[in-house]
Structure formats: C-alpha cells, structure tokens
Amino acid sequence: MVLHALRATDCATLTEITRVTGLSRPTVEGVVEGLIENGLVVEKAAEEGAARRQGRPARRFRFRAEAGHLLGLEIGPHRVAALLADLDGRVLGAMAKEVDEGASADERLERLRIAVAELLRRAGVARSSLRAVGVGSPGIVEADGTVRLGTALPEWTGLRLGERLSRSFKCPVLVENDANAAAVAEHWKGAATESDDIVFVLAGLSPGAGSLIGGRLHRGYGGAAGEIGALHLLGREVTPETLLSTTDEPLHPLDEQAVAEVFALAKGGDQRARAAVDRFIQRLVHDVAALVLALDPELVVVGGWAAGLDGVLEPLRRELARYCLRPPKVTLSLLGEAAVATGALRLALDHVEEQLFAVEGTVTARR
C-alpha cells in the first residue's frame, strides 16, 4: 500500500502516506525504512543534498523508478526490436535491427542480443539492473516460453525461446505471442485505453489476433486463442498470398514490401491491384467477423502493416455492421510497429509489479 501510494505521486510526506493508506504512522515509518533499505524509496532532501533547513520541514520520500529496469523485446520476420524502461514503465530508449526473413533461429537471436547490448550501453544501464524481460514472438507460445508452433519464422517450431533468452539475463524472461502482446500494448497506451474487451488483429498475410476479456489477456486453454490464420483453409479458399497477387504467381508469404506495393498501386488506380486488395479485404473481413462473432468485443483494433491498412477500415466496419448481431467499434492501431515490443514491456512491468506488491502483501498479512 505504501509503495502504491508513493508510485502514484511525485513524492510524499509520512503524514500524506498515512492519510492515503489508512495505516498507522509507526507502520508507515517502518515500511518506508524497509523500502529505503531495499533501494526502492529515497528521501528527497537527502537525495538533493540539501541541508535540513530550520523549522524542520517534513521529510519527503519518492519511489525510485530508476532502482531497476525492464526490457520489451520484439522478434519479427524482418526485424528485432528492444525497448528499455524504468520501474514506472517510462521508456528510456529503443533499438531495432533488420534481420533477413530467412535467418536461422541462432542468427535471429544473435541480432536481438546485439540490439539489447547496444541499447543498454547507450542508455548507460547495467545488465544487472534488469528486473524482467518481456518478449513478443510469432507462434503459439507455451507457459514455459517454448514455441509450440511457429510457421512464420524458420526453425521456430519447438524452439525453447524462453530458455534460450534466459541465458543472456539473470532476471525472469516472459515470452508471449506477438498479437497477444500487441493487444496488451494498445490497451495500455494505444487505441484501446478506453475499453477492456478488445480484439487486436495483426493483419499480415497470415493474420493473427490477440484479445482482452475484462481487461485480461485471453490466451486460450493451450495458448492458441486468436490463431485465425487457418480459417480460410476450411473454406477451401485460396491463400492470402494468391489473393493479393496481381500476377499469376502468389506473393512470398513474408514479403511485406510486395504487399505495400500492391496497396500503393491500388491507391493509384491500378485495376488489377485494386481487385487484389478487394479480395484481400474480403478475406480479412471474414476472419475478423469470425473473431467478433465468437468473442463479441467492444472494440476491434487493426494493426500489423504500416502501409495500406487505412483502406481496410471502412469495408471492415461496413461488413461487420451487416453481419454481426452486435457490431463492435473498429479502429486502427495507434502504436503501429511499436505495438509488439510495447506490449512485451507491459508484460515485464506486470511481472515486476506483481513481485513488488506481493512482498508488500506478505508484510500486510503477517501484521
């Protein structure tokens, strides 16, 4: 409770903490002393080196968000990215590296390690200061951080991703599906801060989705919730790569550059490209409708590709309104390509908060 009170404000006096928490003054004093010993709280005056002035002004304390650090990592087909934050979740730095879509798992993880090392060095943060690392990755991720199935990246299925990354860190490493992480991010500081019941659609050639129900991530019984990429196979329909192609050859499944070109051509009035985009949107509408009918969210956030997706919004709204018994609001991602790493960061922050407040809970229970 004391930690909660201190984190909610810049700094506070013992009297203020006593008032906010409802705890007795001796209790608050004891807890604050303990938190100072742990390095999580500091006395403002002492920190500022100011001599106590006459009249003995009340001592003021503040939460030391700099007492530890967090990483939010993204592993994607074309890039790896890392976000560094303090214990308040305030972002201190970011780093991204391109990676070849055909890179082996080893190469991809090595690129990520390089990005992290560079990010920590530039920010002047010691690796030992890290309290938790969140990771967003394509694929179905099990609770222990193993990728059960991941067709989007080479050598990804079966990869013990959590264990591999843990070798680089002494703190806990939490691995989550990328669309799930993005859903958490949009809810934290993106397009979905006002809603607790959302579906985030990662609209790639193989679309995935993450959903929050009552503000909590819905992973499903086996961590596979939202993996709607296979839905079209049941209708015996063609793949998105074929839908979006303007030639007789399907696009490469991971070639987002080619996709962006088709979208650009369609905008420019090219007939074949426009037809391809229409086919693609129809598919996306169908996949999103399946999610919406199953889950009935308040809000659908569409993200994934930076380019071209704005044209998706209107047809999506129109078709969902036609076929869903209770159509949701539909909006574009606000976080764009930062969504996955931001969500991974939030998951790391959740973990640390749980730890911090669990300690506090134990103290309370013991009283």
Place this chain on the structure above:
Amino acid sequence: MVLHALRATDCATLTEITRVTGLSRPTVEGVVEGLIENGLVVEKAAEEGAARRQGRPARRFRFRAEAGHLLGLEIGPHRVAALLADLDGRVLGAMAKEVDEGASADERLERLRIAVAELLRRAGVARSSLRAVGVGSPGIVEADGTVRLGTALPEWTGLRLGERLSRSFKCPVLVENDANAAAVAEHWKGAATESDDIVFVLAGLSPGAGSLIGGRLHRGYGGAAGEIGALHLLGREVTPETLLSTTDEPLHPLDEQAVAEVFALAKGGDQRARAAVDRFIQRLVHDVAALVLALDPELVVVGGWAAGLDGVLEPLRRELARYCLRPPKVTLSLLGEAAVATGALRLALDHVEEQLFAVEGTVTARR
C-alpha cells in the same frame, strides 16, 4: 462458512461445525440460531420428533434444502420446458409442453406459465417458495432480460422477456441465451464436468454457441458472444436450409422434423440425403473451427438436435485436427434436450447461493 459446512454434509454437530470452520463455538452457536430463525437450518432431533434421550447426545443440525425452490425454464421454437429443484439444486420435477413454431410471444409465454403452474401443483410446492427463476431463450439477451435480437422465434426481438416473466413470480428472474445456458449445464452435470474451458455448440439450422472461460460464462461485451450463425453469410455461401435440402426447395428454418428425416435417409444410404448431410457437416465444421481458432477451448460439446448428430462427431474431430493449431477434444452433449433448462436452473442456483453466502459474508465482516 457455517452454511457452507452444513450444505456439504447430511447433518453436523456444533463441535463438527466448529472444527470444520475454525470459528469459535459461541460464534457457531449464534450463527446456527440465526439460520434456524431464518428457516434455513433445522435441528435433526427436533425435526424427527424424538425426545432427547438420556446422556444428552450432541444436537445435530442440517441445511433445509426444502426451505426454498428454484425453477429452470427453457423457451424453444417447438416446446417450453420447466425444471423444479430445491436449494441444493436437486431436481424434484419436470414439465414440458409443445408449442407451435409460429406461436406469438403471448401464446408462447402462456404455454410456459401453464407448464410452470402444473409443475408446481404436481410437486405440491407453493409459488411463494420460489427463490429464483432461470430462463434459457434463443437470441441475444441483455443484462435486464430484454431480447435485443432473436430471429428464431416470432415477435422475439425487442421482447422484455425478463419483465414479462417477472409478473408471474415474486423472486428474481434471470434470462440467459439458450446456448449459454446449455454450456453452463454441460459443465455442471453433463459432458464437460472435467473442463473449465469449453465451447458448447447448439447445432441447429442457425447454430449458436456458448462458452466458458476458466469456468465462467463468457457473454461478450454485448451478450452476443458465440452467435456464429451469420458467419456463412460473409462467405456468400448458401444457407443451412438449402445445404440440407434434398430437393430444390430449402427446408423451413425451424423444421427439425425435416432435418431428422434427411439424417435418417442419409444413414439409410440415400445418395442425395448423404450429400446434403455432408454439405451441412462441412458448414458446421467451419463454424466450429472459427470458434475454436478464436477461443482455443479444451473441449467442444456438440448438442442441439437429438437425432443425427452422432454422425457429426468424427468429421468434426478430423477437420479440426487438420486446421486448428491446437485441436480441442470434441464430444456429444450428455444432457440432450434437457441442457437448456438445466443450465437455467444452475443460473438460478448460482444466484441464490450468492445471496445466501453474501448474507453470511456480511455477518463475518461485522465480527
């Protein structure tokens, strides 16, 4: 806590209750006296009329499950049904009445009232003894019991069903979507007692579904979760009525008799009927796959029609295994046509238990 302890056993002494609850003997005595005054608990010896024997044997108390009653009601296209139970949820009687699929809302509700009156009279239970009434109905049901949208029954959309039924009862009336109620029922005493993450599919011509996530009903933001009946419309595919027809004329949407005949013909080897059933199963597989990909349940329970559905199970398992990244178990409903009313009864029981134990919670908090 005392009520919990007493409900968990046939009868108990004050010493036993004290041991199980960890409460002090005076507290237990006080609470038991209060419960006796409320009529929820009775002393065994007093009840049996036996004079206290020599040696003063310990007084024994039991929960009076007969102190109140519950109803679980089902409103369907072809019938209305009612289940009567005591406060332990033990079923004391059942009653069903046929109703014409074209009946007006007034007629349908009147049939239900007649069924309830007959059931209460036969069981010798006074209407004033009812503590809660659960109702399962087709359609999207809002929190206040209004049917927002219900195309399966005439005059159903917009019907203030909760309010209409409340006129017949002095206790709370809780209205729930029929597939949701069936999901709750299968989890309570049907095919899904071992799993907390389930999807129940009401496989009619217009399929609906209900799901439990972590053992709790997932209604969706607007109560429309699982309403997958519209999914095929997006693919511009034909309706189930056409799929299942063996002539050029579609079946009537609510004609389950005709459906049963097609299933029977297919079993007998009729080629056209077999083709029709195959088309229907393919559609059902697609709808269920959409639910499974979105939610990732541990178990899918298929119910709805009594006849013909056993042939659905194998193709469903096979296709889900092909296309779902983590295929769920698939099984048939154990409760059959009793599922909806049973689930409605469970919802009434949940409501009463909440009330009983909320009172108890208040007492505890006051200590």
